[in-house]
Amino acid sequence: MTHQQLTSAGKPPVTPVRQLTVYFSNSRRGARLARQLAVQQFTEWTGLPYDADPARAVALITAELASNAVRHGSLPGRDxxxxxxxxxxxxxxxxxxxxxxxxxxxxxAEPIDDETSGRGLLLVEAYADCWGCTAPDSCTKTVWAEVCLRTPDA
Known part of the structure; x- marks a missing residue:
């Protein structure tokens, strides 16, 4: 698993087979709906079941990234x-x-044992095959993570 702190150049573009973009409200409900949509699209596009390990990884990663966006990365009134x-x-x-x-x-960094937060990106690091961040302009940043669909022997 790798973490990449990237500039606006970012990771080399890979042409997606399919793509979906949706805006969500800056709220816990918005983060929850983002997670549900990500898992739904993942299972629809890949044909893998909801309880497959990659689907669970997508659910956890989306939940963490969306909740971080709500908690740490948003301005009032901005989705x-x-x-x-x-x-x-x-x-x-x-x-x-x-x-x-x-x-x-x-x-x-590893969180202090008695802290109730600070483990989200550790989970992203553990479940994503690679992840990173880009700041394409002075108004936004994008945190991304990828889950590999190939088996280790492929």
């Missing part, structure tokens, strides 16, 4: 954007918010 991409070898989740100056840390 966050969820983009889902089915790639030739994987599934990419992108969450775009309106706080480009609040980038994820380049190194994720």
């Amino acid at each position: 966050f954007r969820l983009t889902l991409r089915l790639l030739p070898a994987g599934f990419r989740v992108e969450v775009t918010d309106t706080q480009p100056e609040r980038l994820p840390p380049p190194v994720i």
Whole structure:
């Protein structure tokens, strides 16, 4: 698993097989709906069941990225954007918010045992095959993560 702190150049573009972009309200409900939509699209596009490991990874990753956008990356009255991409070898989740100056840390520290938060990006790191952040302009940032669909022997 890799984490990439990227500039506007970002990761080399991969032409998606399918793509969907939806805006959600800056709320816990918006984050929950984003997670539900991501899993629904994942299962529809890949044909994998809801309880497959990759679908669970997509659910967890989307929940963490969307809740981070709501909690740390939004301005009052501004929505966050969820983009889902089915790639030739994987599934990419992108969450775009309106706080480009609040980038994820380049190194994720282990949280202190009694803290009740601070584990979200550790989970993204554990479940994503790769993830990172781009700041395409001065008004937004996108945190993305990819889940590979190939088996290790492929």
